[in-house]
Amino acid sequence: MRISELSARTGVTVPTIKYYLREGLLPEGERTSPTQATYGEAHARRLRVIRALLDTGVSVAETRRVVDALDNPPANPHELLGTAHAAITPIGDDELDLAAAEELVTGLGWKPGMCSSDVLRAVARALDTLESAGFTVPAEVMPVYLDSIRKIADAEIAGVPQDSIDAAVEYVVLGSVLVEPLLLALRRVAQEVSSGETFGMKG
Amino acid sequence: MRISELSARTGVTVPTIKYYLREGLLPEGERTSPTQATYGEAHARRLRVIRALLDTGVSVAETRRVVDALDNPPANPHELLGTAHAAITPIGDDELDLAAAEELVTGLGWKPGMCSSDVLRAVARALDTLESAGFTVPAEVMPVYLDSIRKIADAEIAGVPQDSIDAAVEYVVLGSVLVEPLLLALRRVAQEVSSGETFGMKG
Numbered sequence: 229m230r231i232s233e234l235s236a237r238t239g240v241t242v243p244t245i246k247y248y249l250r251e252g253l254l255p256e257g258e259r260t261s262p263t264q265a266t267y268g269e270a271h272a273r274r275l276r277v278i279r280a281l282l283d284t285g286v287s288v289a290e291t292r293r294v295v296d297a298l299d300n301p302p303a304n305p306h307e308l309l310g311t312a313h314a315a316i317t318p319i320g321d322d323e324l325d326l327a328a329a330e331e332l333v334t335g336l337g338w339k340p341g342m343c344s345s346d347v348l349r350a351v352a353r354a355l356d357t358l359e360s361a362g363f364t365v366p367a368e369v370m371p372v373y374l375d376s377i378r379k380i381a382d383a384e385i386a387g388v389p390q391d392s393i394d395a396a397v398e399y400v401v402l403g404s405v406l407v408e409p410l411l412l413a414l415r416r417v418a419q420e421v422s423s424g425e426t427f428g429m430k431g
Numbered sequence: 432m433r434i435s436e437l438s439a440r441t442g443v444t445v446p447t448i449k450y451y452l453r454e455g456l457l458p459e460g461e462r463t464s465p466t467q468a469t470y471g472e473a474h475a476r477r478l479r480v481i482r483a484l485l486d487t488g489v490s491v492a493e494t495r496r497v498v499d500a501l502d503n504p505p506a507n508p509h510e511l512l513g514t515a516h517a518a519i520t521p522i523g524d525d526e527l528d529l530a531a532a533e534e535l536v537t538g539l540g541w542k543p544g545m546c547s548s549d550v551l552r553a554v555a556r557a558l559d560t561l562e563s564a565g566f567t568v569p570a571e572v573m574p575v576y577l578d579s580i581r582k583i584a585d586a587e588i589a590g591v592p593q594d595s596i597d598a599a600v601e602y603v604v605l606g607s608v609l610v611e612p613l614l615l616a617l618r619r620v621a622q623e624v625s626s627g628e629t630f631g632m633k634g
Contacts (some may be wrong), residue, residue, distance in 0.1 A: 231517075271563065279564070280561075280564030281564075300576050306627055309623055324446035333617070333624075336617065337621075337624050337625075338620060342450045342623065343620050343627070344623060349621060350619065351558035351613070351617060351620060354616045357612065359484050359487055360479055360482060361479050361483030362476065362480075363602075363605045366462065368589075369586045369587055372583060373583060373617060376583050377579070377617045377621050378576075378624075379575055380618060380621070381618060381624070383575035383576075384572055385625040385629050387571065398566075399566075402564055404619065406561055407561070407566075409556070409560065410558065410568075412557075412615075413550065413556075414536070416520065416578050416587075416607065417546050417551065417554060418583070418584030419512060419587060419607070420516065420550060420585045421539055422540075422584045422585050423512045424589050426545070427588070
């Protein structure tokens, strides 16, 4: 299809599509003349993925890394997850105390070497932020976090499609980042439901 | 203490403190002369909270609303949670299909009227994003999300401090937003642990 048709199909304007092409987020179409190119279903699908990532607040640079991971998948789903996480986890060169993070994640079944250091650093950074704000997760709440999140991750990993590497890549990369807003929004609803039941509804 | 001392104590520069004062994030100190003011422990604590919120990616406008909630707490912890969520949940005037969101959150124990519409709209927006990207949460994974998140929320609400309204306000407001990066980072570690156990470690 022509770029105008790709635009009509996906609801993304032609200038925006051209911007994604320039930024290397969307692969070039097949040249049919020096000034025209033709695009396929894969472009329409990729456009939807790009929009979803950018709408979720992922930066253009991170989106490019996610797209690279989709285009160059490692052979093993476990390595794939590391690649996906590396793409979407801010690295940062801040000084972090990893010891507390490592102790915490043993509660998830973690053992040394079991996950990428970027992801461990993200835990350390989150703990650091809480400490700076003087906020302590109550001692009886933390084990519930660890237990519930391990259950979530087990269900997600069990759900990785085994039929094709393409399907597995898309599931792992998109599932890691796009599901986050859903989980956070569900948590807020659940907090209000639980609080309503505990403290009584108003009105 | 003088502003220079407040700066030394908290690690926030004097120009940044003055910026927070102008933006209404930090309450004015007590005037001791036309050009000088004195600050107390409450200012140091508030500064740490402001830094934590901004570091977490909360906007200045949202931080101001969180700070307002801390300064003007409603009498009932349940209303307080609604205020806190309203402060940190983007409103948006997008067209959203709430029916699918409402059906989903019944799995959390939700009944009509049980939570603020902003929070329900956040669920609808998250579902919308997933659909736009062509991503479907597997049918066997969604019930695990609902069950685990309800357990998390119950533990959090049971942990609301009952001794003082100030402590309850701070717990609810900060706990809602500051704990999010921790939960997301723990999920990524748990995914890598679970994936390593399922697909085998590399190397």
